[in-house]
Amino acid sequence: MSELDIVRDIAKQALTIPTASGDTDSFFWDRAQRLVHNVRHICFLPDLSSHKANIDRFALYTAAYFCDAGAAHSFNPENTKSKLKAIGLNTEDLLDICTQIIKKELSKIVEKSKIEKINRIIAESHNNNTSITEAMILSDARSLDDMGAAGILNEFRRFVSVGKGVSSALKTWKSKMDYRYWQARLKKSFRFEQVRKLAEHRLAAAENFMNQLKLETEALDLQKLIAEPIQED
Secondary structure (H helix, E strand, O other), rough: OOHHHHHHHHHHHOOOOOOOOOOOOOOHHHHHHHHHHHHHHHHHOHHHOOOHHHHOOHHHHHHHHHOOOOHHHOOOOOOOOOHHHHHHOOHEEEEEHHHHHHHHHHHOOOOOOHHHHHHHHHHOOOOOOOOOOHHHHHHHHHHHOOOOOHHHHHHHHHHHHOOOOOHHHHHHHHHHHHHHHHHHHHOOOOOOOHHHHHHHEEEEHHHHHHHHHHHHHHOOHHHOOOOOOOOOO
16 A cells, blocks of 8 residues: 555545434545545646646645645534534634644654645645645645536535525525626636636536526526416415
């Protein structure tokens, strides 16, 4: 088993959350695997041709596996009294928790200098001015996961965790579209043009889905089948 395989197994344990019913919640582990797929492929894009030789893939992949460890820890009912506490934590808080988890979980198999680099990649991936290639790749991978079908899943997860439903999701989506939130993300959140263009395609797919969800929620397709307006009771 390779060092990265061992890291992967440790990450799976850290990101898989027990539930009150005795089952497990794999949301963060699933996201980690998507992020690793993203960074692995971004590394080989033509946009990265001048950086390929200097990319530390082990540190990058490990950072992708563990970058949500702080959030997973905070959602774990064994570590916090309320999911609302996890929702209220800011990025700095989550990064601090993440750093401690990585140090604790990987110290026996990864040398100290590598652990420091992994934590630096994760921290710098939240810095728009970073010059660290691995951090830029992780940032683009995470932003890409916020778009498209995966992005919708991420959004719905947040709503469900605080007891909100479809109507709230649709309202928030409309607000973001009205204020051009996604357009701003496309402009500012990506370092590599090829990833940005892919994000545009994913966002278009997400918009189609949300339009369909609104149509079904308000029965607008049924409304078209009725010749006369319905008289409200």
